[in-house]
Amino acid sequence: TGYTALDQGFVNTASTKSAITYIDGDAGILRYRGYPIEELAKGSTYLEVAFLLIYGELPTPDQLGEFDEKIRRHTLLHEDLKHFFDALPHTAHPMSVLSSAVSALSTYYEDSLNVHDPEQVEISTIRLLAKLPVIAAYAHKKALGQAFLYPDNSLSFVDNFLKLNFGTMAEPYVVNPVLSKALDRLLILHEDHEQNASTSTVRLVGSTEANIFSSISAGINALYGPLHGGANEAVLKMLADIRDSGEGVAKFVERVKKKEEGVRLMGFGHRVYKSYDPRAKLVKESADEVLEALGVQDELLDLARELEQIALADPYFIERKLYPNVDFYTGVIYKAMGFPTRMFTVLFAIGRLPGWIAHWREMNADPATKIGRPQQLYIGPPERHLDR
Numbered sequence: 456t457g458y459t460a461l462d463q464g465f466v467n468t469a470s471t472k473s474a475i476t477y478i479d480g481d482a483g484i485l486r487y488r489g490y491p492i493e494e495l496a497k498g499s500t501y502l503e504v505a506f507l508l509i510y511g512e513l514p515t516p517d518q519l520g521e522f523d524e525k526i527r528r529h530t531l532l533h534e535d536l537k538h539f540f541d542a543l544p545h546t547a548h549p550m551s552v553l554s555s556a557v558s559a560l561s562t563y564y565e566d567s568l569n570v571h572d573p574e575q576v577e578i579s580t581i582r583l584l585a586k587l588p589v590i591a592a593y594a595h596k597k598a599l600g601q602a603f604l605y606p607d608n609s610l611s612f613v614d615n616f617l618k619l620n621f622g623t624m625a626e627p628y629v630v631n632p633v634l635s636k637a638l639d640r641l642l643i644l645h646e647d648h649e650q651n652a653s654t655s656t657v658r659l660v661g662s663t664e665a666n667i668f669s670s671i672s673a674g675i676n677a678l679y680g681p682l683h684g685g686a687n688e689a690v691l692k693m694l695a696d697i698r699d700s701g702e703g704v705a706k707f708v709e710r711v712k713k714k715e716e717g718v719r720l721m722g723f724g725h726r727v728y729k730s731y732d733p734r735a736k737l738v739k740e741s742a743d744e745v746l747e748a749l750g751v752q753d754e755l756l757d758l759a760r761e762l763e764q765i766a767l768a769d770p771y772f773i774e775r776k777l778y779p780n781v782d783f784y785t786g787v788i789y790k791a792m793g794f795p796t797r798m799f800t801v802l803f804a805i806g807r808l809p810g811w812i813a814h815w816r817e818m819n820a821d822p823a824t825k826i827g828r829p830q831q832l833y834i835g836p837p838e839r840h841l842d843r
């Protein structure tokens with residue numbers, strides 16, 4: 456038509472149709488394949504929800520057993536891939552380690568290049584679900600300078616992950632059911648969120664018919680940024696800074712309102728939710744339960760509560776419809792579980808993986824998919840010529 460509409464940041468433009476997740480941002484509603492997030496968070500598990508997102512229906516007990524079993528059988532990393540971690544400094548941010556290692560997976564599984572072969576898509580799905588938590592735990596161990604453990608396939612998905620992170624060869628690992636349950640619930644809350652920046656990245660890369668490992672590695676990089684998944688890490692840094700500087704919550708909020716450079720209330724605001732993020736409600740409940748059950752007292756949780764109370768009563772935040780998002784309280788829980796701050800966004804990535812896979816598969820299976828190729832409005836110099 457010759458007419459190109461400008462929509463910077465995709466505020467009004469849908470990039471795709473999708474049957475996976477429904478959000479009503481004004482009403483604070485989130486549903487996966489039609490099921491309200493509140494019901495799934497209370498009554499199901501990470502793997503069940505992963506199955507729901509990827510295959511469209513909740514699994515029968517047999518289907519779930521088979522899915523779980525397949526994932527357990529693929530947890531090992533190739534021994535050579537383990538040496539990959541040796542090439543990185545122990546100070547490496549685990550999100551960079553994660554995206555690089557997932558990208559490297561496609562060098563081991565070149566069958567994944569055959570993106571239209573359903574069998575290859577299926578085995579790549581299982582490999583990703585099985586191996587991402589192992590890579591994540593190795594990124595953590597690498598930072599600690601501790602030996603990598605082999606996965607223990609007698610354990611559930613979440614317990615295996617916790618053992619890989621917190622177990623050592625020196626003593627037996629004791630599963631803490633409070634921790635497992637809480638982590639499983641947090642992962643469910645992160646499993647999908649329709650066309651967010653990382654998922655859109657996965658789809659865009661996938662639309663070129665790049666394999667699923669490369670597409671998801673790109674999604675992990677998009678998630679890394681502090682305006683997206685990196686916000687959970689940024690929230691904890693913000694709370695610790697408020698505590699250490701002694702400036703007090705009210706003063707900090709004043710600086711946010713003055714829009715001092717680089718000062719935002721991290722964990723607040725959302726492109727889609729213009730009311731309380733339904734995930735944040737559930738995380739807030741979990742924060743109280745988990746800290747109590749683990750016997751942890753954290754002044755940062757008190758600061759977070761105070762910050763929320765002040766912000767929710769302030770016209771600046773009311774007018775702009777800024778409410779706590781999913782990242783506001785998660786960091787406090789991850790910290791109580793023993794994860795270092797730099798692992799927080801990695802936990803988000805493990806949570807989001809089933810969503811990324813579901814979207815990649817939906818895009819890949821849709822005959823209407825075209826390579827993603829946005830237009831631009833050119834604002835550079837008009838034609839000019841070399842003066843020679």
Ligand code: CMC
Nearest residue numbers: 682683684686719720721722723724725726775780781782
């Ligand atoms: N603190 C202070 N002011 C804010 C904040 C905030 N966290 N978020 C938005 N605003 C203000 C912003 O300054 C603008 O004000 P004005 O109209 O006076 O210019 C107004 O609210 C609209 O903001 P926006 O930046 O145009 O909104 P957006 O939809 O482009 O951005 C966002 C959404 C999530 C990037 C943003 O709210 C933000 O930076 N939040 C902090 C980071 C964060 O918590 N991110 C996690 C999002 S949820 C999980 C995830 O995706 O990973």
